[in-house]
Amino acid sequence: MFNTNTINRFQQLETPFYYYDLDVLRKTLEACRSAASKYGFHVHYAMKANFNPKVLDVIQSFGFGADCVSGNEVKAAIEHGFGKDKVVFAGVGKSDKEINLALDADIFCFNVESVQELYIINDLAKAKNKIAKVAIRINPNVDAHTHHFITTGLDENKFGINTWQLPDVIAALKECASLKFLGIHFHIGSQITDMEVYKNLCTRINEMQDWFTDHGFEIKVLNTGGGLGVDYHNPDNNIADFESYFKVFSQFLNVKPGQEVHFELGRALVAQSASLISRVLYVKNGIKKNFLVLDAGMTELIRPMLYQAYHQIENISRTESEQTVHYDVVGPICESTDCFQKDVELPQSYRGDLLAIRTAGAYGEVMASGYNLRDIVGSVYSE
Numbered sequence: 321m322f323n324t325n326t327i328n329r330f331q332q333l334e335t336p337f338y339y340y341d342l343d344v345l346r347k348t349l350e351a352c353r354s355a356a357s358k359y360g361f362h363v364h365y366a367m368k369a370n371f372n373p374k375v376l377d378v379i380q381s382f383g384f385g386a387d388c389v390s391g392n393e394v395k396a397a398i399e400h401g402f403g404k405d406k407v408v409f410a411g412v413g414k415s416d417k418e419i420n421l422a423l424d425a426d427i428f429c430f431n432v433e434s435v436q437e438l439y440i441i442n443d444l445a446k447a448k449n450k451i452a453k454v455a456i457r458i459n460p461n462v463d464a465h466t467h468h469f470i471t472t473g474l475d476e477n478k479f480g481i482n483t484w485q486l487p488d489v490i491a492a493l494k495e496c497a498s499l500k501f502l503g504i505h506f507h508i509g510s511q512i513t514d515m516e517v518y519k520n521l522c523t524r525i526n527e528m529q530d531w532f533t534d535h536g537f538e539i540k541v542l543n544t545g546g547g548l549g550v551d552y553h554n555p556d557n558n559i560a561d562f563e564s565y566f567k568v569f570s571q572f573l574n575v576k577p578g579q580e581v582h583f584e585l586g587r588a589l590v591a592q593s594a595s596l597i598s599r600v601l602y603v604k605n606g607i608k609k610n611f612l613v614l615d616a617g618m619t620e621l622i623r624p625m626l627y628q629a630y631h632q633i634e635n636i637s638r639t640e641s642e643q644t645v646h647y648d649v650v651g652p653i654c655e656s657t658d659c660f661q662k663d664v665e666l667p668q669s670y671r672g673d674l675l676a677i678r679t680a681g682a683y684g685e686v687m688a689s690g691y692n693l694r695d696i697v698g699s700v701y702s703e
């Protein structure tokens with residue numbers, strides 16, 4: 321995927337850095353927009369996946385809304401031109417300060433994750449003489465069949481309101497005059513590629529909306545969350561399957577006249593647009609293992625260490641026809657878990673070679689840290 325000019329450009333640069341291919345980003349956004357527009361679906365970009373300013377500007381230019389999980393994300397969304405009427409705010413632990421900020425910004429909707437939070441938002445809105453629009457994030461107990469570290473919609477997860485608490489939700493909504501109920505919200509996990517999972521989610525959403533209707537609450541917004549996965553094993557085959565994804569919801573979701581269907585996609589929009597580019601610092605040939613020690617580690621990309629996530633690793637300074645060696649590709653951080661991948665077959669590699677760790681555009685740069693007092697990783701763009 322990297323042409324000679326790009327690799328030559330990389331040679332001149334200090335590593336490590338994130339490289340953003342804005343063409344891939346735009347093609348992905350266009351594919352999503354066109355697939356969603358067939359059904360009139362509303363897509364909010366889940367900013368937690370990547371809030372690099374340039375990435376945000378490109379995404380905003382496609383007309384998506386923003387899904388935020390902190391006050392600062394709400395602020396950044398508005399600063400980057402995402403209309404306030406397209407900003408949703410989720411999170412199990414919204415602080416009073418963050419709620420006040422979102423109230424002042426007149427956002428589209430709070431996705432509320434506990435009964436207690438409903439009362440707090442109501443009190444804060446009342447103090448400002450405002451009406452806060454809310455959707456109830458329901459934990460549907462649907463298995464996302466994804467890695468257990470990134471599942472969110474099961475009873476044992478901390479997210480959302482469990483169904484047995486819904487009578488308390490109804491009581492709170494009736495009591496809280498400074499809240500306006502918009503609808504229901506779900507998010508069951510991330511990196512989901514099995515469309516059956518979304519079919520099951522639709523069934524649960526249909527049941528839940530019937531329940532609210534039976535209790536006299538009209539639903540305007542059905543927010544299904546995000547979670548669509550990408551192919552980490554094929555970084556060049558880089559557009560997520562938006563067509564099948566939206567089609568499942570169009571087929572199985574019971575959308576009533578006047579209702580809006582909302583989505584909150586993060587990973588699928590940005591993952592394939594970036595690679596982490598790093599240099600080999602040292603080659604350690606042992607008896608049992610060969611190590612490639614890179615100048616990037618868990619401080620730049622923590623997904624492999626945090627979620628046992630796979631990223632394709634390529635030596636872009638060598639051709640594939642060269643003799644190969646098996647390496648454990650590790651970072652420089654003083655932690656044994658600082659390993660990108662064990663036993664990777666790569667062309668024989670040398671100090672100074674450039675390695676690309678692919679599909680790093682989602683939950684990559686945003687999770688960078690300064691642990692070991694390292695510099696925070698920078699970014700480079702294709703244009």
Ligand SMILES: Cc1ncc(COP(=O)(O)O)c(C=O)c1O
Nearest residue numbers: 366507510546547584585586587
């Ligand atoms: C509430 C909510 N919506 C949307 C997303 C985006 O998920 P993804 O990046 O898998 O699309 C997340 C991610 O954790 C989330 O917590």
